Amino acid sequence: MPLLILSKVKDGLDPSMKKKAFAFLEKLQEDDTLPGLHIEPIQGSVDSRVRTGRVDDNYRCVLFKIVGQDDPVYVIHGVWPHDKANKIAESVHLSMNPINGVPEITSVVSSVKAAAAKPAVETEPSSDVPVETAPTVPAPSVVPEAESAPSWPAGLTADVLHTELGIDEQLASAAMAVTTEGDLLSLIETVDVEWQAQMLLDLATGTPVDEARSKMGLDQKVDVGDGTEDEKLIRSLKHPAAQASFHWIDDDEELRRIVEAGDLVAWRLFLHPEQRKYADGAYKGAFRLSGGAGTGKTVVALHRTWRLAQENPKARVLLTTYTRNLAEDLAQGLRQLDESITLQNSLDSAGVHVKGVDQTVRAVLQAAGSGLDEATAKVLGDSRTVLGTPTSGELWKEAIDNADADLPADLLTSAFMSAEYGLIVLPNRITTSTGYVRVRRTGRGAALDRAKRLEVWKVITEYRMLARANDTTDWQEKAEIAAAWLESNKRTFFDHVVVDEAQDLNLSQLRFLRAVVAEGRDDLFICEDSHQRIYGQKVVLSHVGIQIRGRARRLTLNYRTTAQNLDWAMHILAGGDFTDLEGESEKHPYHSARSGPVPRLLPTASMSKELDQAAELIRTWLPSGDGESDRAPKPEAIAVLVRDKYRRQSVVSGLAERGLQVRSVDQENAKPGMPLVMTMHRAKGLEFTHVLLFGVHEGSVPHGLKDYKASDEDFVDAMLRERSLLYVASTRARDVLAVSWFGAMSTLLGAW
């Protein structure tokens, strides 16, 4: 039976041909001699292994036939219209890189193209955006990183690139000749061999040669052994570095999964060697994977969860994240990875569980039943058997009013009290005034002497009494109680826990996750990006018993957005001082290999004008209905992101008044058919081809900081979250990003 390998190629499968292409692959895998397949060599092709096969009357598949000792192996290159397929088949070549032995498909045409490419940076904004007529402030000029020179590591030359790393000789010379990052990006876009493009990008941002080599998996020698050229080629296609571009379809089951997914989704099939390493790695204990927005942390979390469950079907694997919406997206991602996966609901079942952290806490509390007296006493100071519904966020205000505490007005805010409760009182399980007077309040700022602490304690006691009277507990209390119950009963419910978006979890949720998984190999795998913390306060994993001990790595290649959008987003972060989940400074750069238009900045004089402009802009993004629609995004791939739900409503009605129907998205899943309007918070974890950040003016972003005046630390942290929110929102755009406001623009934009 022939073996099939899919290769990663741009535009290699016309969407309308998917069904027929899969039917072709199924037949080919069954028997490559079936007459209907018409597998034929091409006269005059540069590679004698090239074949084409009949997909239908008009389309042909281009593939390579490799004959080893066993069954033939077919490397599928792509499906194209008849004439184009023949042309491609004449010029493509599958070979092992002469320096490092990694297999690669090159084209005679494209290597000439790379050498001849005249790099050009797009500095003018694209013309599909309406011209601003009445700005009240000058639009800040965009200074893309594209203008700065590549930061090659010291001593790097074209010769090193070629003779030591295996970069194509002409490409290596062309790369060393460019003078700006923008020019390098333009050059890279012409390169067909993806690992070569990615390695150049890595080196151009200062990554040392050895590190760049190791990231691509090229520090492990490609040992192809003896035998014919074809036998060696087959062995080279198994090397880890080859997996980024070649996907083995090992068995019927794998082909079935691909066919059922109905698409050759790149993230399913072609992991970067680094992503593969973290998805498959075995770790002695907790592991932390960080990386900027769009670097594929979620993709690694999905592959890792699936792999852990495949390896041991008896294992209980939890994939979890901050919100229920995000957990639903993860469940959908797992189904895309493997349509046949069964997700478990009951805590005791082996297999994969996908749940938000709070849902998991609730399930554990249900399992505890009425046995919570001891845990509630430990956390809240008195025994409770009913934890009830979640406490309203308004209860702090009532507690402050009732307690009549003698404190400065700045301290008498819900923001201060809830931060004090979440960062100091609950994690330290303080249940008495004496305990609170003695506790170290490291990192809280707003020094509190004994008298003040006793007054704060009055408010906290009142909060707890009111909640008890209402039969409620807040989510962080529930998590802390569940953790206490697990710890004292020595119970665990999972063998492996994989966490996405961990930067948003509070100390009690993290302690709960530490407690719910059996300690040991591959117990906790934590994906995080501290630049994207938009909820809660800074936390440090070791404070809740999660010991990373050097098991931390970082992803640096952005797959989602263009280099231009990324530069813009990174500039927003530049004014903040971020730390990661181990308390270390977070400054590492990351990059994108895709290029696109520079983000548009669109000031206006009034909200009404901003809406006029938004309606006009979105119309230019929508399919025109004149046959151009194939290139236009689907309406639901366009998003308007706003700071809060009030603005969401006014944008939806304002655009409707201007004849543009858009869909407001709250907690529910977004339905297709119209552009979407949602808050920046709701857009977390999502992505769109076109994004308009609407209403980014002073007073709107940053928002609500007056509640944080009590403590410099709280204020700085709240400002950091606002910065992160704008960064999260900006990095949702795959291709086109625009930012609008009326009046004075947000100070966060001015800072770059």
Ligand SMILES: Nc1ncnc2c1ncn2[C@@H]1O[C@H](COP(=O)(O)OP(=O)(O)OP(=O)(O)O)[C@@H](O)[C@H]1O
């Ligand atoms: N190896 C890959 N090949 C192709 N596409 C990829 C790959 N890895 C990730 N992607 C794509 O990049 C985008 C971002 O991936 P993902 O959501 O996993 O990143 P992330 O780091 O979790 O982002 P964020 O932190 O912003 O949520 C997705 O569209 C994903 O499909």
